[in-house]
Amino acid sequence: MKPAPFDYRAPGTLREAIDLLASNPEALVIAGGQSLIPVLAFRLATPSLLVDLRRLPGLGNIAVGDDGLRLGALVRWRDIEDDQRLAAAHPLLRAAIAHVAHYQVRNRGTVGGSLAHADPAAELPGVAVTCEGEITLFGPAGSRTIRAGDFFTGPLSTLRQPDEIVTELHLPKWPSHRRWAFRKYARREGDFALAGILLFYDEDRQGAVSNAHVGVIGACPRPHRLTGVETLLNGHAIDDGLIRQAAATAAEEVDPPDDLHADAAYRRGLAATLIERGLRAAAQHGSA
Amino acid sequence: MRVSFRINGDLVAVDVEPRLHLGDCLRDVLSLTGTHLGCEHGACGACTVIVDGAAVRACLMLTVQVEGASVITVEGLLSDEALSPLQTAFRKHHALQCGFCTPGMLTTAHALLTEEPDADVDRIRSALSGNLCRCTGYIPIVEAVLEARAAYRKANKP
Amino acid sequence: MIGTNRYIGSPVERIEDLRFLRGRGQFVGDLKRETMLHAAILRSPVAHGLVATIDSTAALAKTGVRAVITAKDIGAVPRIPLRLLPLPGTERFLQPVIAADRVRYVGEPVAIVLADSPALAEDGAGVIALDIEQLPPVPDRHASGRREILLFEEAGTNAAMIFTGVKGDANAAFREADCVRRERFAVQRYTALPMEPRGLLADWDAAQGRMTVLGAAKVPFFNRDTLAAMLGLSPAQVDLIENDVGGGFGARGEFYPEDFLIPFAARHVGRPVRWLEDRREHLTAMNHAREADCEVEIACRSDGTILGLRGEVFVDLGAYVRTNGLIAPRTLAQCLTGPYRVQNVQMTSTALLTNKTPSGTYRAPGRYEGSFFCERLIELAALDLGIDSAEMRRKNLIGAADMPYRLPRLEPPGASMKCCTGSWRRPSNRSASVRRPTGVSNV
Numbered sequence: 001m002k003p004a005p006f007d008y009r010a011p012g013t014l015r016e017a018i019d020l021l022a023s024n025p026e027a028l029v030i031a032g033g034q035s036l037i038p039v040l041a042f043r044l045a046t047p048s049l050l051v052d053l054r055r056l057p058g059l060g061n062i063a064v065g066d067d068g069l070r071l072g073a074l075v076r077w078r079d080i081e082d083d084q085r086l087a088a089a090h091p092l093l094r095a096a097i098a099h100v101a102h103y104q105v106r107n108r109g110t111v112g113g114s115l116a117h118a119d120p121a122a123e124l125p126g127v128a129v130t131c132e133g134e135i136t137l138f139g140p141a142g143s144r145t146i147r148a149g150d151f152f153t154g155p156l157s158t159l160r161q162p163d164e165i166v167t168e169l170h171l172p173k174w175p176s177h178r179r180w181a182f183r184k185y186a187r188r189e190g191d192f193a194l195a196g197i198l199l200f201y202d203e204d205r206q207g208a209v210s211n212a213h214v215g216v217i218g219a220c221p222r223p224h225r226l227t228g229v230e231t232l233l234n235g236h237a238i239d240d241g242l243i244r245q246a247a248a249t250a251a252e253e254v255d256p257p258d259d260l261h262a263d264a265a266y267r268r269g270l271a272a273t274l275i276e277r278g279l280r281a282a283a284q285h286g287s288a
Numbered sequence: 289m290r291v292s293f294r295i296n297g298d299l300v301a302v303d304v305e306p307r308l309h310l311g312d313c314l315r316d317v318l319s320l321t322g323t324h325l326g327c328e329h330g331a332c333g334a335c336t337v338i339v340d341g342a343a344v345r346a347c348l349m350l351t352v353q354v355e356g357a358s359v360i361t362v363e364g365l366l367s368d369e370a371l372s373p374l375q376t377a378f379r380k381h382h383a384l385q386c387g388f389c390t391p392g393m394l395t396t397a398h399a400l401l402t403e404e405p406d407a408d409v410d411r412i413r414s415a416l417s418g419n420l421c422r423c424t425g426y427i428p429i430v431e432a433v434l435e436a437r438a439a440y441r442k443a444n445k446p
Numbered sequence: 447m448i449g450t451n452r453y454i455g456s457p458v459e460r461i462e463d464l465r466f467l468r469g470r471g472q473f474v475g476d477l478k479r480e481t482m483l484h485a486a487i488l489r490s491p492v493a494h495g496l497v498a499t500i501d502s503t504a505a506l507a508k509t510g511v512r513a514v515i516t517a518k519d520i521g522a523v524p525r526i527p528l529r530l531l532p533l534p535g536t537e538r539f540l541q542p543v544i545a546a547d548r549v550r551y552v553g554e555p556v557a558i559v560l561a562d563s564p565a566l567a568e569d570g571a572g573v574i575a576l577d578i579e580q581l582p583p584v585p586d587r588h589a590s591g592r593r594e595i596l597l598f599e600e601a602g603t604n605a606a607m608i609f610t611g612v613k614g615d616a617n618a619a620f621r622e623a624d625c626v627r628r629e630r631f632a633v634q635r636y637t638a639l640p641m642e643p644r645g646l647l648a649d650w651d652a653a654q655g656r657m658t659v660l661g662a663a664k665v666p667f668f669n670r671d672t673l674a675a676m677l678g679l680s681p682a683q684v685d686l687i688e689n690d691v692g693g694g695f696g697a698r699g700e701f702y703p704e705d706f707l708i709p710f711a712a713r714h715v716g717r718p719v720r721w722l723e724d725r726r727e728h729l730t731a732m733n734h735a736r737e738a739d740c741e742v743e744i745a746c747r748s749d750g751t752i753l754g755l756r757g758e759v760f761v762d763l764g765a766y767v768r769t770n771g772l773i774a775p776r777t778l779a780q781c782l783t784g785p786y787r788v789q790n791v792q793m794t795s796t797a798l799l800t801n802k803t804p805s806g807t808y809r810a811p812g813r814y815e816g817s818f819f820c821e822r823l824i825e826l827a828a829l830d831l832g833i834d835s836a837e838m839r840r841k842n843l844i845g846a847a848d849m850p851y852r853l854p855r856l857e858p859p860g861a862s863m864k865c866c867t868g869s870w871r872r873p874s875n876r877s878a879s880v881r882r883p884t885g886v887s888n889v
Contacts, residue, residue: 001328001724002565004572008289008306008352030350037309037348038329042726043572050306052353078342102418103396104333107342108349189417307565321476322469324692326641327725334641362469375467379459387466388473388641388692422641422693 003040010052014138014165017051021163022140024049029165031074032108034101035117059112059167064089068173073112073166081106090174091287092131092200095182096123102190112166115151118158120257121192121218123184124169125152129223130198130215133171139164152222178202179286181278184218185270193218194262195270197250199278201233209233214246214275219256219267228253229275238283247276293354295320296364304351311335311346314361322362322391326420333419336392337361343399345418362391365398373439374398377432385423392419397433405440462690471690474645474661479718482647483512485711486567487704488557488574489727490549493583493801494597497547500557501575508573510566513715515558517546520710524676526701529668529769531776531861538601541766541804543676543706549578550597550765551803553730555703558711560719583801587739587762590798597765597799606767609779609795609861611854616745616792619754623745627827628757632739633815635762637732638808642692643723644732646704648712655683657709662686664699676706677713696807697733700769704731733806737762738778738815744823745790750831750838754790755783755820763797764804771805772797772861777812780856780863784813784820786842791854 011017021027026048030036039045053059059074064085071080077100080086086094100106100114100123114124115135128135128148136145140163148169151158160166184196196219201212212233214226229249236242256267281287292301295318302317311328314320314337326334328347335346338360366372371379374397384390393416400407400415407415412433413426421429465471502514517523525540545556557574561567584590584597590604597604620626646661657679662669666686674684691698704721712719723731742757759782761775779795810817824842828835844851856862 001726002312002568003307004569005305005307005565008350010352010355033350033353034330034345034348037350040307041329041347050350054353102333103400103415104336104343104345104418105330105348107344189414305565315475320469321473322471324473324642325475326643326692329725332641332725362467366468371464371467378467379463380457382457382460384463384466386641386691386693387462387471390466391469394467420641422639422695 001041003037004043004046006040006047007049008052009049010055012055014056014167017053017056017165018138018140018163020049020051021165025162027051027162029053029116031110031113032076033113034105034109035113035119053112053165062086066173067170069093069171071111071169071171073110073168075111077106077109088176090171092174092180092182092198093127093171096127096198099123099182099184111169115169116158116160116166118152118156118222119192120155120220120222121194121196122223123193123196123217126196126198126215126217126223128169128171130200130213130225131171132213133169135166136168136170137164138167143167145170149225154221157222175202179282181282181287183274183278185274195219195254195256195267195274197271197274197278199275199282201282206237208235208237210235214250216250216254216271219254219271221255221257226250226253238279243276243279243283246279247272250275289352291351291355293356294358296360302351306350306352308351309347310337310349310351310354310359313351314346314359320361320363324388324391326388331420332389332392333396334389334392336395336419338395338399341399341402343396360395362394365394374401374433374436377436378429381428381432381435383424383429383432389419389421389423393421393429397436401433401437401440405437405444407437409434466690473642473690473692474647475642475722477647477660477689478720479647479649482718482720483560483562483715484564484567485708485719485721486559486561486564486571487555487707487721487727488559488571488576489730490545490552490554490556490578491576492549492578492580493552493585494581494595495549495578496581497545497549497556498577498579499575501577502557504573504575505559505570508561508566508570510562511559511570512562513560513711514570514574515560515707515711515714516556517542517544519714520544524706526703526706526769527672528767528772529665529701531770531772533607533772533858533860536607536767536772538598539606539767539799541703541768543703551730551801553727553803554765555707558707560711560715564722584799586800587760587798590762590800591760591796597801604799606763606797606799607772607775608797609776610857611779611782611791611793611795612857613788613852613854614754614790616754616756616790619790620743620745620756623753624748625746625827625831626743627823627830628741628743629823629826630739630741631819631822633736633818635737635802636735636808637729638693638695638697638735640693640695640698643725643728644698644702644704645720645722646708647718647720648709649718650709650713650716652716655679656685657683657713658685658687659705659709660687660689662688662699663691664694665701669699669701669705672701673706673709677709696809696811697735700733700806702731730803733768733808734764734803735774735805735808735811736815737805738774740819742782742793742819742823744827746827746831748831750828750833750841752786752788752824752842754792755788755823756792757794759793759795759815759819761795761797762800762802762805764800764802766799766804767797768804768806770807770811773807774805774812774815776856776861777863778816780854781812782816782820784817785844786820786824786839787844787848787851788842793854
């Protein structure tokens with residue numbers, strides 16, 4: 001399981017990195033390598049060149065500001081776990097990232113890598129989509145920003161062109177009284193989600209749900225929002241009946257794959273149960 | 289490509305293909321065979337080493353990526369022939385049988401306890417969840433790591 | 447007489463831990479020879495097919511590739527004998543050490559590439575042009591039993607062996623029973639998955655006519671004698687050395703194709719050869735185990751006394767009968783009743799060949815499956831009878847008075863086991879006050 005041969009460069013500027021990608025159509029970008037290197041080991045990809053982003057300056061920052069949260073592409077899961085500001089600045093992100101893979105992988109895996117790799121069961125794409133994040137890419141024509149909801153087009157598939165590099169994820173500002181939940185089901189700790197849900201809502205003056213955002217990972221070809229569930233919740237007070245209806249709606253709304261880890265019916269059931277648990281916890285404690 | 293880095297405190301320079309992962313470099317180029325390869329795709333944790341203080345899977349790093357870094361392997365966990373408190377605890381609790389997963393368990397536990405000497409049993413189990421063992425059933429390993437905390441707390445006292 | 451007891455009852459620290467904890471174990475991958483070449487094995491990508499051509503031209507042209515070995519280079523391809531239960535009829539289904547004209551499972555060795563590094567060997571294997579005419583595969587034991595596709599045409603069957611275990615008169619017992627429960631159960635395919643994949647380092651000393659192989663485990667004497675015979679050497683000319691081993695679990699150590707191919711390669715090229723199995727090939731190359739299903743029935747009196755057990759078990763054995771492949775099927779026929787006193791037994795266990803990785807032993811071969819089948823059946827019978835299932839088990843446990851306990855008579859008789867004559871304490875009375883079903887089992 002040794003990779004096929006490739007050349008390797010670790011450019012010092014973004015421009016240089018883009019130029020390398022543009023002039024080598026068989027090149028791939030490597031950051032943490034936690035998803036890419038196994039792909040190379042199985043020879044599922046045989047790039048002629050790896051362009052390593054590790055020397056690029058300025059991509060490792062976490063900025064908390066009035067316009068929300070900005071995560072540089074080289075921010076590692078570990079950096080998110082270690083950043084105490086995020087407990088208040090984005091608790092949903094923090095909760096989701098704690099579930100990514102294993103301890104050793106979290107020391108290397110990156111924001112940019114996860115978004116570019118676009119595994120349908122991955123946590124960060126789920127956060128990005130659920131929270132209406134925006135992904136910035138840099139390419140030969142300069143920067144462009146794409147809404148997360150549009151960025152992911154299918155399993156392992158995004159709008160990123162081969163000569164573009166993800167540079168930043170922006171998540172809107174998170175208000176302090178927001179109710180939220182993250183729930184994931186996998187058979188073993190660290191596995192990809194067979195199904196996972198991310199949700200938040202605010203409360204209007206009457207205490208009813210407003211601004212509900214409900215997203216799914218794992219039980220779908222790409223992370224997406226369950227707009228049917230959101231519509232059901234908005235404007236109503238959370239109670240048992242509404243929670244059960246939301247779960248049932250979620251089960252209908254998801255379009256899960258059948259694979260050797262779980263069939264579609266099982267994932268549908270998981271999604272419903274996770275929605276129910278998430279909503280219950282968010283309603284009772286404010287967070288989960 | 290020429291790569292230079294620190295290994296267990298010593299500066300080395302090697303000349304390797306870009307595709308050579310760190311695990312193979314340690315084992316075959318530097319003859320440090322304590323780091324074991326159980327899967328070569330990041331699933332088993334047997335190859336765990338410590339790079340710039342963080343536990344990482346050596347099979348998921350290319351040698352060329354450790355340029356300028358400091359790498360610690362199981363061989364570097366102690367500087368003399370005596371066993372470290374962590375290793376002593378492993379032996380006492382029978383936290384190893386065939387010994388193949390053991391280096392990865394030790395480096396992971398060492399990295400964890402160095403940063404978090406007060407890690408509780410849930411945190412220890414979570415951090416070790418990325419290390420597979422087919423022999424012990426894990427409980428003796430967790431017990432050994434719990435016992436070793438005392439030594440890391442002592443070391444952390446100013 | 448030894449004066450002071452220092453060991454019994456005390457936890458004894460192991461000497462080998464000192465090297466394992468320091469990272470100084472000597473697993474076969476840690477060993478090398480200066481001039482050694484590295485082997486990669488090209489394995490069949492299809493489950494069933496006829497090998498038309500193997501073209502190594504591109505591989506041999508690759509940098510660092512020194513040789514490619516196929517069946518042609520070996521000549522008369524040896525087949526791997528059975529270490530356990532070498533019953534008449536099994537010789538038809540033995541595995542050749544390398545595929546010559548036919549492949550029967552994904553993972554079957556087809557060629558060995560020798561190169562200056564494992565990566566270069568893998569590069570070479572990747573460009574060997576393998577032309578296989580695919581045959582329809584036999585994917586499970588049902589298809590196997592239907593015999594529309596045979597793995598070995600000359601044998602006329604896919605049933606490698608049929609075992610029967612008979613005791614008393616099961617049919618009479620079932621006629622007289624107050625209660626009969628009949629069920630189907632299945633156990634999925636397993637693999638032992640030791641943390642260390644396999645490896646071999648073979649060194650041929652031409653001057654002395656000595657073959658040294660490092661990386662042996664568990665049964666080095668049988669393997670040494672087998673290898674010597676295959677290489678046309680006397681056993682005294684062959685040394686198999688066991689170093690540190692990263693887990694066995696019943697799968698490691700048996701004579702596999704590579705146990706011939708790597709030493710052969712070393713002698714063929716006149717240089718030491720090291721092969722380290724990677725995890726992906728391990729999953730198709732190392733013995734699988736336990737895939738079996740059954741239809742069994744239990745006959746009881748209304749007080750829970752077990753009168754009889756009968757049924758059929760089918761074992762999915764994979765493509766060949768391997769060195770210990772018949773152990774589990776045999777044990778299922780003869781020992782399915784486990785620790786229980788059952789006077790009337792009629793069990794048939796059929797080992798069927800399929801186009802999958804061959805099966806062997808893994809942790810309590812035949813016992814795991816048999817225990818599940820028997821214990822589950824007892825559980826259901828107890829439910830039917832309205833009796834506490836732990837009590838039902840206790841009532842039927844073999845006791846001191848039953849010793850020596852007579853196992854069912856096995857056909858073929860050469861494969862029979864003998865029951866141990868020990869005694870064991872009955873489990874304590876735990877479940878009397880428990881309303882909720884809890885899991886109880888005796889193994």
